[in-house]
Amino acid sequence: MKKIPIRMCLACRKHFPKKDLIRIVKNKENQIFADKTFKAEGRGAYVCNNNVCLANLKKTHKLNKYFKCEISAELYENLKGEI
Numbered sequence: 001m002k003k004i005p006i007r008m009c010l011a012c013r014k015h016f017p018k019k020d021l022i023r024i025v026k027n028k029e030n031q032i033f034a035d036k037t038f039k040a041e042g043r044g045a046y047v048c049n050n051n052v053c054l055a056n057l058k059k060t061h062k063l064n065k066y067f068k069c070e071i072s073a074e075l076y077e078n079l080k081g082e083i
C-alpha cells in the first residue's frame with residue numbers, strides 16, 4: 001500500500017493528506033507563491049483548502065512568522081483563487 005504524505009495546516013494545526021491542502025512555497029529568490037504542483041523548490045507551508053483556515057492564517061500572521069518575512073495581500077488573494 002502506498003503511503004499518503006500527511007502535512008499540517010498552519011492555521012488549524014490539524015493533519016491532512018498533502019493533496020487536500022494548499023502548498024505555499026518560499027524559494028531561494030524569496031518569492032512566495034501558491035505551489036499547485038507540490039514540487040517547487042523551497043520551504044513549504046500548508047493550509048487547508050477552505051476560507052476559514054485561509055482567513056485565520058491571514059489574521060494571525062502565521063505565514064509571516066513561518067517564512068520570517070512580510071506576506072503581501074496579493075498572495076492571500078492568489079490563495080483564495082486556489083480554493
Ligand SMILES: [Zn+2]
Pocket residue numbers: 009010011012013014047048053
Ligand atoms: Zn486548517
